[in-house]
Amino acid sequence: MVRWLWKKKVDDEVDEELAFHLEMRTREHIARGLDPAAAREAALRRFGDFEDVKNTCREIGRRRDSDMRRREYFSELRQDVTFALRQLAAHPGFALVAVLTLALGIGATTAIFSAVHAVVLRPLPVPRPERLAYVFGVWRGSPANVSVGDFLQLTAEQRAFSRLAAAQYSSFNLSALAAGDSPERTVGARVTASFFSVFGVPPARGRVFGPDEDQPGKEQVVVLSDRLWRRRFGGDAAVVGRDVRLNGQPYRVLGVMPARFDFTADSEELWVPIAFTAAQKAMHDDHYLTVIGRLKDGVGKPQAERDLEAIAAGLRRSQPKEDSELRFQLDPYMEQLVGDYRTRLFVLLGAVGLVLLIACGNVANLLLARGAARAREIAIRSALGAGRGRIVRQLLTECAVLALVSGAVGLVLAWWGVRTLVALAPEGVPRIEQTALDATALAFAFGLSIASSFVFGLAPALRAARGSVSSTLKEGGRGSAGTARDWLRPALIAAEVALAVLLLIGAGLLIRSAIALQRTRPGLDPTGVVTARVSLPIASYKEPERVTAAFDRLVREAGQAPGVQSAVLFSQTPMTPRGSSNGLIPEGKPLVLESVVDTRMNLVTPGYFRALRIPLVRGRAFAESDRRGAQKVMLLSESAAAALFPGQDAVGRRIACCEQGPNGGADYKLVVGIAADVRSRGLGEEVRPEYYLPLDQAPPEAWDWIQRSLYIGVRGEGGTAALTPALRWAVAAVDPDLPLYDVKTMERRIGDSVATARFNTLLLALLGAIGLLLAAVGIYGVISYFVTQRTAEIGVRMALGATPATVTRLVMRQAAVPVAAGVAIGLAGSLLATRLLAASLVGVGRTDPLTLTGVVVVLAAAALLASFVPAQRAARVAPVTALQG
């Protein structure tokens, strides 16, 4: 529309100009004696192609006009920006408060956004990462790893993936490279040859496995991660082609993967081929493979799932014993990688966004107050011919300048915030260490600044531009831009209070969860307990007898170390979500899959319950006499006993599990005792059924399940400082080539298991406090403004006999209505918003009455205080001064 108007103007201009020229030339020719028609003809001829000339001029004219408009725009912008900066400098108090408030909001939001970007949004540095997916088995509703037999069937029959690979994650003992070096334990993966091509990332040096290298006999080759290569081999390119010792065996280094293949800080550091034996290939009941595939182009999730279901159906028929309940599940790779951190981080981003909105509310308030003071200036400007649009633009430019200055300060805060966030973040948040204030974060901060300038600036600017010229000038520039219909300020208060209520309810619920967690009993006594892990390499500890002997010696040596009261071994440490489980079948039930109760396994030495002070509920603990060859016994946790023998006494009953009996039937073990439940998977996790076997009676296969790896725990005096050397000494006495790793006190393990929850609670509580403070400042500002505006009226009332108490009430009532409205809106909104928190809440409902009441009381108190101060000032108004003012 606007373009068309301009075009019209240029066209007319050219037409008129050329017409005039033609006419003058024609007259000239007539004067020389030509007749009018011939004269006009001659004049036209001089133009050559008249239409062409006209169009050329029009085209140039249009460009000239658009150049001019651009120049004008930028010159006005420069004027506005200069004016805005001068305004800020002229009101340093206002500038400081507004910039700090906004910088806090923008900086915090940018910092959290950087983390969200690093962890959740940034795609994996591989080609088409969205095509990568895991295939899990599903067993009784929860995802499980895949057996070798099932994986081979999948590979043979699937049509949805262009490539499919399997990996078995496990840890490796990396022997010392030089004298004086210590052996190291590192996480690696045994993978099929197709593994790297699924990701589509070529090695940085050397090569990866060839298609026939995952065959038995050829598997002693290794590909290193960039991280391990730099840390352990100093980034030496000559390591390719050399041998390193893994688990006591020589492995030829084939290549090194690029740094970008280290997706997370705790991802695996080396890869060796997985070679399936003929016996393994026929196994369908041993589930340890992680299956990763790259979906073919054009194959969507539903199609792939149908394909997988067809294969599962085939397996259910052909392997009725092991696979009768088999289902497959497809999970996008990123979803698995990011897990529930997506929700947690977006909740934080939402919370910090609320803080920014409250900050914007406060700045809008400041601007409104200043807008009233500036009404005279604006009235003069519009009297001098500035259009309303032009004034709004100027005011918005001022806001944008303010926001950008704040954004710049905010970036400093964000830089500091990102560093703090990365340093304090709990372990295990994937990719958080890669958080940086990169180009994306800068663009975000810029966009956020501009957006917030509209949020806080638009309403005040529109209001300022609306004030009529004559009335403002007549009022003598007192600038009380319509106090009667001033709904904007109360609305701002209501909005700020609503946002603060949302924040505080979120924070309150998390704090209540944290208290509930604090009160949760772990089920054991962690004081004075230090735990660590020891793994025996299969090369030198192949036979189960050698393994048992080595661990026997270890626990004896550790038990005799100075300061150690008791030393025990166990296959699963409490407070970790990992761990293997077995299917248990109580006696009397048929030996079919339907009777199986999935129960977490723990192999322990006899002193385990005494050392960790896990109470025994019934029966007895293990004794030294529960040895191999004697009656096979087990202990159950209370929840396992309840699940296996509901309503009955489990002690004295028998349970089939774990290994084949003497003549191929089930192997029954006698339940001798019941131990109290332990929060094995973490303090905030639900209790799951568990069973314990005496280490000495562990089935030989069990060493393969747990990869010859046990935890050693010692109780004693002096904490880690005294007990860790004792543990190292004991390990070295058994085998100097064995690394001791994952050394932590039990208290630390408990702390770590709730670290994420604690971190989230801390952040949200902090944001809630900031939100509350900002909202209180906002209320204070608005009520102060109200008092200033009404000083004269208050003076009259007092002159007419109003008491200070009446005046205080009058003023505070101004705050009460919007605060009450805000609380109501906030409470209603929280019903929706707290859904996002549901997964993080422990022992507290989303509408916990105590939290809701608490938040309302806290907010009411803050609002009361914030309005009481200006109300007191109003009550002290001396009638005479008020009337004189």
Added chain:
Amino acid sequence: MPKDSAQSSSLLHGTLDALVLKTLITGPRHGYAIARWIEEATDELLQIEEGSLYPALYRMERKGWIAAEWGVSELNRRVKLYRLTPQGRQELHAETEQWARFASAISKILLPA
């Protein structure tokens, strides 16, 4: 007819701009007056071609060498008057010097002393 094949071959490329600027040094004129002035000043030797003149005027206006405003002609008609801007004055100065150098170089060859 292509625009640039000006038969007034004596008008070297770029000189039209200089001539127009020179015309305006005494005060604002409209397009026809500019053409007439050049024709008269050169005793009708240089025929200014409208097909070149007007695009040149618009181009120079866009460049900011001349500025235009609407005024009233001798015949009481609305006309677009061009005037020289400070920038145009500088340009004229530069063009004149360049022309002088060029002319003296040519003269040294064609009219040896």
